[in-house]
Amino acid sequence: MDPPKIPWEFHPYPSRGLASCFGICARNHLEETLEKLEEFVKSDAFRKSQGLFSLFKERSEGEQEKQRGALVLCYGRVGAAAPPQLLRSRLEPQLLQRLLLHGRTKDPVLKLSLARSISMIARALACGNSGKDSGSFGNYPGNGPGGAGSIAHKAELVALMVEFLRAEPPDALRTRLRQRALSACAHLVALDPPLSDAERSELLDTALGSVLVLPPPESGKNRDEPGAQDLLEEALGALSELLQGLLRRRLSPDGLQELFAHLGPWIRSPRGPERQRALGLARALLGTFLQSLRLRSVTPFHALSPLLALLAPRCSDGIPEIRRDSLECVQCLLRIQLCYQGFSRDHRDELLEGLRALHQGLQNPDSSVLFHTCGRLGAQVPNHLIWLIFFYWFFHSCLNVVAELLQFGDREFYRDWWNSESVTYFWQNWNIPVHKWCIRHFYKPMLRRGVGKWTAQAAVFLASAFFHEYLVSVPLRMFRLWAFMGMAAQIPLAWLVSRFLRGHYGNAAVWMSLILGQPIAVLMYVHDYYVLNCPGQP
Structure with a gap:
């Protein structure tokens, strides 16, 4: 099957269907397909559309950009459909070079075509290396490089998408350009070489x-835009994917x-919609981190305290959805x-079972129920964490300093x-000097x-118990005898656990x-x- 012989001089605006036809041809005839595209680039029909003589044609500037956008989309379809073993040899000299030549534009149609084509090519590179859909990010090895192939112009392509995002109006959402650019960046970050710290930071902030x-x-202006909610x-879905x-x-x-660190200012934002979106992204990030964990030894999770300090206060937010997402993050x-x-x-x-029981209370609009629920939340989480922090500070840090x-x-x-x-076993091993x-x-x-x-x-x-x-x-x-009774209760608890529970069940009982x-x-x-020292207080 030969590539379609299109009379470009009569059809200067190839549609998505034509781009798909080029993609189909590229599956088995990559060389011939690229040659046809090069022929059109070098033809008079394309060169005159960008030259000085275009001033005398009836074709408007917007129509010229549409023609270039259709050509860019054809390159993207060819890259997405090309055999993986042949794609890499043609990637740098032909596909990416052609795409970058059209990068400096203000036309939204051409921007959309560029973002979509870059996304398709990056996705094809990831899928060709891993055999999986790169959209699921299942080919990441965890704490190492992406392992989904490499692309020499990755930093330039990411910078181009960042430039597109910056040019978008902050008060309106009219096209899918944001989603396309974010999706392209999401597929690009899966490839080698990894971005530098400065490039990651710029991409995140933008x-x-x-x-x-x-x-x-x-x-705002979105009120008059049809489909603004879907956009x-x-x-948001593309941003979460990135x-x-x-x-x-x-x-x-x-x-x-x-x-x-980049998401924190949005979580603390005084604007409700910004907080709500940021908490939704935070919940997705923590879920991904949890599902991707593959630990081989017991190690400290030093990010717990700062993240709890950021997320826990939002459990008392005035918006029910934010309270729900915050509790799920905790x-x-x-x-x-x-x-x-x-x-x-x-x-x-x-502790987690107790937090799960608080979900319904946090959704209740009654202020008294919400206050009671937040009080229960504050009683369960910090006490246990403070005890763990005290143990690490005193037994692991202070005693070792004194011993040194x-x-x-x-x-x-x-x-x-x-x-x-x-x-x-717990009482024999948690405090060796006293034991x-x-x-x-x-x-x-x-x-x-x-x-x-x-x-x-x-x-x-x-x-x-006396001490x-x-x-x-x-x-x-x-x-009062609360501490004494708590320690004395360890005697029957120790007998019950040693008699009826073993292994993980015994460990769960201890915790x-x-x-x-x-x-x-x-x-x-x-x-x-409070009762003894604050009489008459509510």
Whole structure:
């Protein structure tokens, strides 16, 4: 099948159908198809349309740009349909060079054709290397290069798309150019070589500013634009695809923080639509990060605290959709933290189950219900996180500094208590100095006096419960038994877990006791202190 012999002088504006015909021909006759396109580029019909004599023709400037746009679209269709093994040899000298020659234009039709053609060629390169649809980004290897092929003019093409985005009006959405340019960038970032930090930052700022700043479709200039809502949704989808592609190129806590550093000002924006769109993008990013995690060892997730500080306050936003997305982001962050601690993605955590139960309350327009729900949220999440932060600060940092200053050789201040499959193992390994002191001064002397093992263990727990209550009651100047009862309850809990639970179930029981026990005790002390010291207050 030969390429179509079109009388270009009579049909100067090839349609999409003609571009598709060239793509079909390129599947089996790439050389002949490119030759036909080159013949037209060198023909009088095309050269005169751009020369001085075009002033005397009846063809307007807009019609000339349409002709060039149709030619660009033909090159894109040829690149998308060409065999992968032949595409690379013709990519730089013919296809990309021709596309870049038409890059400096203000015509929206030509811009659309360029963005669409670049997107099709980049997608074809990714699919030809991976055998998958690059739109799904399934060929990313995680923490390395894209692995989906390379393109020499990648930086120039991305810069061209960034220029198109900057030229779009910030107060109106009339064409699909934003969506086309963002989609082209999303396919380009999957290819090698990787963008530099400055290029990534420029692309992120421009892409976010081009879409998130748009007014709602029912207001402003968009009110008179037909299909503005569909155009906005398509642009947001392409932007989300681009952000997820950038994340997969740098799949690490640092890469996640980099994206949220650019997304953060939009999440904190005083304008509701901007916050809502930014939170939707944040939810998609965290979901992609969670699904792409492939951890082989327990490592710290240092991005947890700054991201929680950014997202958690939005759980009390005035817009219900923002509250919903923010809570889902917090849940996803805590799920990622569990994965970094060594748990599987489907691990059932009591804290996450409690957060899931708050969804309905956050959707309720009643201010009293919303206040109560936000209070429950604030009671569950920070308490557990503060305890984990305190553990790392004191046992891992402070004690090691003191040991270094005193040249103390024994640095075993804790063991892997987070993997505890029994309550007894947790108390034996989370605080080694106190555990050894209790063994030396309580447990072993009692065994030497003939006391049974279980009785000696119970006595050690009760002594620890006394000191816990003492350290809380004296500073607060009130005697309550919440800390004492919490520690004493560890005795039957330890027996139940060791008797009926094994493996992951035992570990889940230990974490449930930590996540539920401490917040309940803290809330009881706060309640009693408030009642005793603030009488008559509401």
